[in-house]
Amino acid sequence: GFEFLPGMQKKQDREMLKIPQQMSLAEGFSLSRDEQTYCIFKEIISGLQFIRHNQAIWESGLYVELTAYQYQVFIDFSELKDNEFHHYAELCSSLAGRGVPDLNDALIDIILKPVQQSFSNVYNSRIIQYIVEHKGPSGRGVEPAFLDDIEKKAFQFFQSVEQFLGSRGDGSIVIEETAAKELHPLLEAALLQSTDPDKALSGASAKKLHWHIIYCWIILSTLIKAIKPGYDFDQRLIDDLRLEWVIRPVWHNLGLNAEKSAGHLLLLKILLQFRGWLFSPAPRLQEILETQEAKQYLQVNRYKSILWFNKEAFETLLFCFYFLRKDIISSVRKWIRMAKKVNYRFEKLMELIMFFSECHR
Numbered sequence: 341g342f343e344f345l346p347g348m349q350k351k352q353d354r355e356m357l358k359i360p361q362q363m364s365l366a367e368g369f370s371l372s373r374d375e376q377t378y379c380i381f382k383e384i385i386s387g388l389q390f391i392r393h394n395q396a397i398w399e400s401g402l403y404v405e406l407t408a409y410q411y412q413v414f415i416d417f418s419e420l421k422d423n424e425f426h427h428y429a430e431l432c433s434s435l436a437g438r439g440v441p442d443l444n445d446a447l448i449d450i451i452l453k454p455v456q457q458s459f460s461n462v463y464n465s466r467i468i469q470y471i472v473e474h475k476g477p478s479g480r481g482v483e484p485a486f487l488d489d490i491e492k493k494a495f496q497f498f499q500s501v502e503q504f505l506g507s508r509g510d511g512s513i514v515i516e517e518t519a520a521k522e523l524h525p526l527l528e529a530a531l532l533q534s535t536d537p538d539k540a541l542s543g544a545s546a547k548k549l550h551w552h553i554i555y556c557w558i559i560l561s562t563l564i565k566a567i568k569p570g571y572d573f574d575q576r577l578i579d580d581l582r583l584e585w586v587i588r589p590v591w592h593n594l595g596l597n598a599e600k601s602a603g604h605l606l607l608l609k610i611l612l613q614f615r616g617w618l619f620s621p622a623p624r625l626q627e628i629l630e631t632q633e634a635k636q637y638l639q640v641n642r643y644k645s646i647l648w649f650n651k652e653a654f655e656t657l658l659f660c661f662y663f664l665r666k667d668i669i670s671s672v673r674k675w676i677r678m679a680k681k682v683n684y685r686f687e688k689l690m691e692l693i694m695f696f697s698e699c700h701r
Contacts, residue, residue: 366398376422384413388439391432458500460586462493465593475531495520519566561615606637618665626693640686647686
């Protein structure tokens with residue numbers, strides 16, 4: 341039990357004595373008996389945080405396991421009440437007494453589980469392989485039932501995102517069912533396109549369209565459009581929803597190694613960040629190339645005082661934008677010629693792009 345020493349007690353002979361009083365830990369901390377209440381605390385040696393159900397502490401105390409000469413020091417005890425979604429109950433159950441570096445971070449994982457599960461229903465290797473087999477005018481054709489199924493699963497994913505935002509206090513976010521219907525024409529149009537680059541791109545490295553990126557972009561950009569203007573998701577969507585945990589295993593199943601996956605994930609984030617760029621009357625490439633994400637994706641590096649960029653990554657980026665927006669083909673041709681002319685030197689390319697932009701103002 342927990343020994344509580346309230347202080348000096350007076351006896352009749354006026355002698356001051358310490359009278360120890362023994363009580364349970366729950367009594368000592370005055371823990372609530374409410375079944376919806378949980379106790380959180382921190383272990384100072386490991387830095388781990390813990391959550392225990394108040395009722396369990398009342399009934400069984402605080403269970404810990406120690407090896408020889410091991411000790412633990414617990415601090416920062418506090419109570420919290422579970423929310424209407426019972427997230428803390430699920431968190432406490434999933435941890436089963438284990439500590440974690442950050443309880444809030446672990447809680448977000450719990451809250452995002454329905455989002456990630458519903459996303460994996462609409463984005464998985466089976467669907468992508470089906471798309472690759474049936475894409476293009478020369479493909480076997482996509483069954484209407486397939487697109488209907490995608491639309492249904494996409495809306496379930498959108499709903500889970502709406503519920504997540506509601507749990508964060510963004511209750512004004514409402515995603516209409518019609519939002520998922522926009523996927524149908526977008527995906528159908530993309531699937532019917534020829535995936536072979538324009539003749540002007542025939543010398544480009546990016547001769548194969550990365551359908552695992554394009555399909556993901558179509559789903560997530562539709563979600564972004566449905567959410568706006570209530571939430572600015574363009575740059576943080578994948579990170580905020582922790583969709584990388586779903587995306588990377590899918591790409592691994594498709595044969596991508598860790599290095600390729602990292603690069604393609606950057607490309608996907610760039611395409612999402614600049615989705616508005618696709619509708620700009622005069623797209624300016626320098627707006628993209630100036631970002632840290634683009635420089636990282638293009639593998640910009642300094643060698644002998646010169647900044648170089650990767651030819652294949654540059655052409656893949658251009659081809660993805662070209663596939664999503666066919667009318668920029670003349671600009672894409674020009675940018676490819678520029679890159680070749682400057683021998684893939686980053687600063688020279690930026691100077692040339694800005695020079696032509698000024699000339700056409």
